[in-house]
Amino acid sequence: MDWLLDAGTPGEKFLVMAFAIALFVVVMAGILFAVDRPKRIPNWVVVAGFLGPSVLMLLLGLIYPAIRTIVDSFYDKNGQNFIGLANYETIFTQEGFQIVLRNTAIWVLVVPIAATFLGLVYAVLVDRSRFESFAKALIFLPMAISMVGASVIWKFVYEFRPDQPGVSQIGLANQVLVWLGLEPYQFLISTPWNTFFLIVVFIWIQAGFAMTVLSAAIKAIPDDIIEAARLDGVGGVRMFRYVTVPSIRPAIVVVFTTIAIVTLKVFDIVRTMTGGNFQTSVVANEFYVQAFRQFNTGLGAALAVILFVLVIPIVVYNVRQMRLSEEIR
Template sequence: MTDPEANRGLVVIAAIALGVVGVALLFKGMDFLVDRLPARYQEAVRPWVFVGPAVFILGIYLVYPAINTTVLSFKGRNSQEWVGLQNFTDIFTDHDSLISLRNSLLWVIIVPLFAVGIGLAFATLADKLGRRAEATAKSIIFMPMAISMVGAAIVWLFVYSFRPPGFGSQIGVLNGLWTGLGNNPVAWLLQEPWNNLYLMIILIWLETGFAMVILSAAIKAVPEEIIEAARIDGANDWQIFWRVTFPTIASTVVVVATTIVITVWKVFDIVFVMTGGNFGTSVVAQRMVTEFFTFRNAGHGAAFAVILFVAVIPVMAINVRQFRIQEERR
């Protein structure tokens, strides 16, 4: 497998085969050992034996890095000397860092609000279409989800593209329309603070399909008997939606919103590709990567990572709570 001349396809197939066979032999061997234990211990030990490898790998790739990053956040830029809370003090007193925190909070508020709202509207309207029309509409709206954030950013670069007068015709969709109306071209991504909103539109475009699909499934799960009872009582479609459908799917709406919030906190690709975090568009995740790999300041980068981690924890707790509520209702 280390031979650079080896056929890559065969190497991949061999690696997959060895991995599958290795895992199968591992679990078979552990099951064999558990069967040799006294009967009173077997049922108590067996679940832990099978979960053990996954927990071990999870610990190596998730728990250890989280602990190590937290330790690094209390050290200097070279991870040598202890500086206590100095990295966090620097972040919360630095103008550029405060801008990134402010922008991230705006992303967390605006993107989930519009993505869930538009997704819910599409899901509700699509539910009233015929089967074929509904499938077509949903496919079109969900299609952006198949694009990576980098790919989506590149697509939208052509939407916001700007060329100063005298440097050729405008290839950006927006400037093409804008100049077609007799106006001068606009450098959309340089327009502070509106450029943040222009970047948010990209993620809203990506996440709307996700919200629509999940909420559409929740809407279809609303018992038809309840809706018919509301109609018999004289409720119109608007009243049925807000007083019957929405309260029924409220827990799903919360789960979708919190899932999008987690995605928003981690957004890096869009900002990096579109503006590189310049022109007042930096966010926490982008600053974290910049501090680590551009400024070579491990302390500040780790501190941004810890802030990101702490911000995501309550959102995940809400998500888990909503999952438990849904399970109890079932």
Template sequence: MQNVKILMTLFAVVWGVGSAALLYFTMNSIAQSLPRKMRSVAVAIVFAGPAVLILFWALVLPTLRTFWFSFFDATGSKFVGLKNYMFAFTDPIMLESFRNNLLWMIFGTSTCVILGLLIAVLGDKSKHEKVFKSLIFMPMAISFVGAGVIWKFVYAYKGQGINIVEIGLLNAIVTAFGGEAQPWLLVPFWNNFFLIFIMVWLQTGYAMVIISSAIKAIPSSLNEAARVDGANGFTIFFKITVPFIMPTIITVTTTILIFSLKLFDIVRVMTGGNYGTNVIANEFYLRQFTYGNTGEASAIAIVLLVVIVPVLYYNLKEFRSRKVLK
């Protein structure tokens, strides 16, 4: 039975790929046979058309459907107007989520960019630059979920009592030096910063690599001329390096800002949104999949979309106009 399923799967893959290849070959042949004025348009439609249709079906239609359901009740059967949006902007849990996302955006993004910039500048042309930067970049290979699991063990707290052995790395270090174990993830407000540190650990390497590539694109003649004129390292950094790589810094900042806005994995794995750590994406998840309230979940999703799209648009615009990676 298992062999039959494997054969059927292989047949489906071969049939699907073969059919798609045959379809493209046939349509391309037809497009190439058209007059020259129509040929370029036809070829573009042949190759880009299916991808556009798939994007429309997978992205645009679900977005429109979500927007539609945001005006209905939990079951999607009764029209409630703007009630779900009123909930999104007045509910105490949602207000807490907005506050926490703001913390992630301000402290998480700024810390990643500043550390990435400093590491890129200090490590540039150093003796062990490749090894040093590889170690900083290494956490990028770990998924947000995987990082959450790792750091959950680091922050683990067993509680107060006799003969309790702390398995969390951080509390083990604290108790080894005679201190008391701390419930790092249970203290409201401050626990958000312990979660933000995980994103900093993950994304600093990304910021460092992108900014480092921009620094290496600075003509060496500029730095040499500045040194000849008597400029020190700080002057070169603030007067030459930062202005030259500012487009890259902006792009890195907006990219990490988008990560902060749609953050979900770390909070879900570490705390589930409890103890004052909830974020917008996690509240959407809870409303839809735990409480079954499609209307409120849809409104939250649309609010998050409206916030993210302008930042994403600006990011793409900067990327294309200034070619920050070149």
């Protein structure tokens, strides 16, 4: 099997791909042939035939790496000497890592609130308007752009050039400042505001997701509830506050928690725009730096475990809210 790992030329890579596809077809054909005989094979064999590959892949691709990461977090840089909670102590006591944790907390607090609020307000404003489809497509468009692509776009927006004779600004944000008679600003370098300028990029992307889900929830509000509220003299802001928001509360919670989960794992924007420099690093980026740049497997594993611990409660709460919303329906 060494030739599979050493494949380098295009021809060899094509053979590897063909071999993988053929192996998949043979395995699936064997499973289907084995389970397509209900009178001869017990039910547990049929269940094992269908669930076995999925369970095996979960064990190899998720469970084992998670356990291995937790174990590695208690070892030193080289993964040889057991050091207990020393890696976690380093993360929570050293100033550099405290900045990373602070930035992550800022991201998780600001992004879900801002993106959900903007998406909700936008969904309400364009609901049943003449240009509803165009308006929704306009704000949803950033969702079609990859995180790296959006980061490159906004890096040009924030581009800074010294304010000197003959030097023109190529960044939109600084050009606007110049038009207003202000000095150009180094958006990606000046701390601590550079973190918030990175957050703007993520909000720009996630607001479209929030708008789409919440708009569908608004349209699902029964017409009789709206009509009853209007007969009672409710309208405008009061309609939004006392009718719309309570009616779509499960959807708001799901959107908020989903964005919070994605925000905790944010990596691409920070890595592409600042590389984690200028006090903008977050947990996911620092995990990458420690594990794959500094080759400190113990510290990198500890950061991954912290990220895992932070995500799990939100995932559990999100699943519960989704079940509650389905029961209500």
